[in-house]
Amino acid sequence: MTTVSTPPNDADHLETLDRDLHRFSHLESANQYVARPMIGLGISLAFIVLAGLGAMMFFGGDQHTMVVVAAAIFGAYMAINIGANDVANNMGPAVGANALTMGGAIAIAAIFESAGALIAGGDVVSTIAKGIVTPESMETAEVFIWAMLAALLSSALWVNLATWVGAPVSTTHSVVGGVMGAGIAAAGFAAVNWSKMTAIAASWVISPVLGGVIAALFLWFIKSNIIYRTDKIAAARKWVPVLVGIMAGTFAAYLALKGLKHLMRISLGTALLIGLVVAVVTWVGMIPVIRKQSEGLENRNRSLKVLFGIPLVVSAALLSFAHGANDVANAVGPLAAIVQASQSGDFTHAVSIPTWVMVIGAFGISFGLFLFGPKLIRMVGSQITKLNPMRAYCVALSAAITVIVASWLGLPVSSTHIAVGGVFGVGFFREWDAERRLRLARVNMPDETRIAPEERRRRKLVRRSHFMTIIAAWVITVPAAATMSAVIFFGIQSMIG
Structure with a gap:
C-alpha cells in the first residue's frame, strides 16, 4: 500500500519559522542579559587603564612613576565605586517617587556630579584625610606613600563589596577607616587622633537619626496641613509655595556653605542670610506658579504629586552638585597626596589637587553611576519603603538641613547616613501614623473586620531585612576598611622589603 505524503502548506511553514525566530529572540535576549555586566566591567577597566596611562604621561621619566600610576589606578577605581554607591542617596528618592526616570536621574547626576567636582571641588586637602593620623608619625615619605596607597585601595574594595551586597555606605567613613588602619x-596606635575618631563614631548615630527626625517632621507637617484637609487643593496653594521656598533657601545656604566653599570663603551666618533671601524670593515667585499648576486638579492626594515634581528634580540636581564638590576628595585626596610626596618628598603640609587628578575623580564618579548606580538607586528609592513626591521631598530637604545643622555644631557627618536616615524616618513615621489612625478608627470598627496583630506586623511599611543590612554595613565600615588597609600595608611592605 502506497502512502501519499501531502506537502506542508504555507501556514505550517510560517508557524515553524515563527517558533524558530521566537527561540532565537529568546537566545539573543539571554545573551544580552549575560553580557551586560561584562560590558560594565569592560568599560570600567578601560577607564582605570586610561587613568594609569594618563599618570604615566604626566610623570614619564620620574623615578616614582610606577607609584603614581598605581595610585591613579586605585583612585579611578575608588571614584567608580563612589559613583556606584554614594550617588544613589541623591537620586534614589526622586526615582522612587517617579519624579525622574532612571535614565533621566543618571543623566542629571552625571552632569551635576562632574560639574560640582570640577567647578567647586576641593583645591586643598590635608595630606592625611580628615586629620585622622598625624603626618609627623610617618617616618619617611615612602612610608607615607605606602600608607596612602593601602588606604585608597582598602576603601575602594570595601565600597565595592557594599555595593555588591546592596548596602549604601559612607565613602567618607571608608576613607577614614582606610587611613586609620594604614x-x-x-606608626602604631599613638599615631591616631582618637578624639577625632570618637566624633566620627558619634556621627554614625547622630546623622541618620537627625536626618530621619527632620524628614518625619516635614512629612507630619504636609499630612496635617495639606493631605488630611478637606479642601486639599486650597491647602496646597497656601503651603506648597512656602515649602518650595524653604527648600530653595535651604539649598542656597547648603551650596554656599559646602558646595562653593572652595571658590570663596563664606561663614555660616552669611550662608544662612543668603538662604533666607532666596527662600523669600522663591516663596513669593511660586505663589502664582502653584496657583496655575493646581487649576483643574481633582481634590485628592494623587493630584498633589504634580505640585512637588519639579522641586524634587531640582533638589536632586543640587544635591548631586554639592556631593561632587565635597566627596570627590574621597577618591582623589589620597592620590593628590601621593603625587605631591612623590614629587617633592613633602607629606606634612596641605596638598593642592592637580587638574588631571580632579578629572579622574569627576569622570570616575560619572562612569560608576552610569554603569553600576541603578542597583543602589532602586534600593534607596523603592526597596526600603515606598516613596511618593511628598515623601521624597521630605528626604531631600532633611539631607540639606541636617548638613547645615551638623556644620553649625561642628560634627563630621555622612551624606549617605543622612539621606538613608531620612528614608527610614519617612517610613517609620508612616508606620506610626497608620497605626495611630487605625487605633482611632478601631472604636467604630466591627470585630470581624479588625486586622489581626500578625497581619498588621506583616504590613510594616519599612522592610526590616534592608534596615538590618544597612545598619550592619554602617557599623562595620570603619573597622572593616581599617583592617583591610592594615593588611594591604603590611603586604606592600613585605613585597618591597
Missing part, C-alpha cells in the same frame, strides 16, 4: 600599621 596609620596604625605604619
Whole structure:
C-alpha cells in the first residue's frame, strides 16, 4: 500500500519559522542579559587603564612613576565605586517617587556630579584625610606613600563589596577607616587622633537619626496641613509655595556653605542670610506658579504629586552638585597626596589637587553611576519603603538641613547616613501614623473586620531585612576598611622589603 505524503502548506511553514525566530529572540535576549555586566566591567577597566596611562604621561621619566600610576589606578577605581554607591542617596528618592526616570536621574547626576567636582571641588586637602593620623608619625615619605596607597585601595574594595551586597555606605567613613588602619600599621596606635575618631563614631548615630527626625517632621507637617484637609487643593496653594521656598533657601545656604566653599570663603551666618533671601524670593515667585499648576486638579492626594515634581528634580540636581564638590576628595585626596610626596618628598603640609587628578575623580564618579548606580538607586528609592513626591521631598530637604545643622555644631557627618536616615524616618513615621489612625478608627470598627496583630506586623511599611543590612554595613565600615588597609600595608611592605 502506497502512502501519499501531502506537502506542508504555507501556514505550517510560517508557524515553524515563527517558533524558530521566537527561540532565537529568546537566545539573543539571554545573551544580552549575560553580557551586560561584562560590558560594565569592560568599560570600567578601560577607564582605570586610561587613568594609569594618563599618570604615566604626566610623570614619564620620574623615578616614582610606577607609584603614581598605581595610585591613579586605585583612585579611578575608588571614584567608580563612589559613583556606584554614594550617588544613589541623591537620586534614589526622586526615582522612587517617579519624579525622574532612571535614565533621566543618571543623566542629571552625571552632569551635576562632574560639574560640582570640577567647578567647586576641593583645591586643598590635608595630606592625611580628615586629620585622622598625624603626618609627623610617618617616618619617611615612602612610608607615607605606602600608607596612602593601602588606604585608597582598602576603601575602594570595601565600597565595592557594599555595593555588591546592596548596602549604601559612607565613602567618607571608608576613607577614614582606610587611613586609620594604614596609620596604625605604619606608626602604631599613638599615631591616631582618637578624639577625632570618637566624633566620627558619634556621627554614625547622630546623622541618620537627625536626618530621619527632620524628614518625619516635614512629612507630619504636609499630612496635617495639606493631605488630611478637606479642601486639599486650597491647602496646597497656601503651603506648597512656602515649602518650595524653604527648600530653595535651604539649598542656597547648603551650596554656599559646602558646595562653593572652595571658590570663596563664606561663614555660616552669611550662608544662612543668603538662604533666607532666596527662600523669600522663591516663596513669593511660586505663589502664582502653584496657583496655575493646581487649576483643574481633582481634590485628592494623587493630584498633589504634580505640585512637588519639579522641586524634587531640582533638589536632586543640587544635591548631586554639592556631593561632587565635597566627596570627590574621597577618591582623589589620597592620590593628590601621593603625587605631591612623590614629587617633592613633602607629606606634612596641605596638598593642592592637580587638574588631571580632579578629572579622574569627576569622570570616575560619572562612569560608576552610569554603569553600576541603578542597583543602589532602586534600593534607596523603592526597596526600603515606598516613596511618593511628598515623601521624597521630605528626604531631600532633611539631607540639606541636617548638613547645615551638623556644620553649625561642628560634627563630621555622612551624606549617605543622612539621606538613608531620612528614608527610614519617612517610613517609620508612616508606620506610626497608620497605626495611630487605625487605633482611632478601631472604636467604630466591627470585630470581624479588625486586622489581626500578625497581619498588621506583616504590613510594616519599612522592610526590616534592608534596615538590618544597612545598619550592619554602617557599623562595620570603619573597622572593616581599617583592617583591610592594615593588611594591604603590611603586604606592600613585605613585597618591597
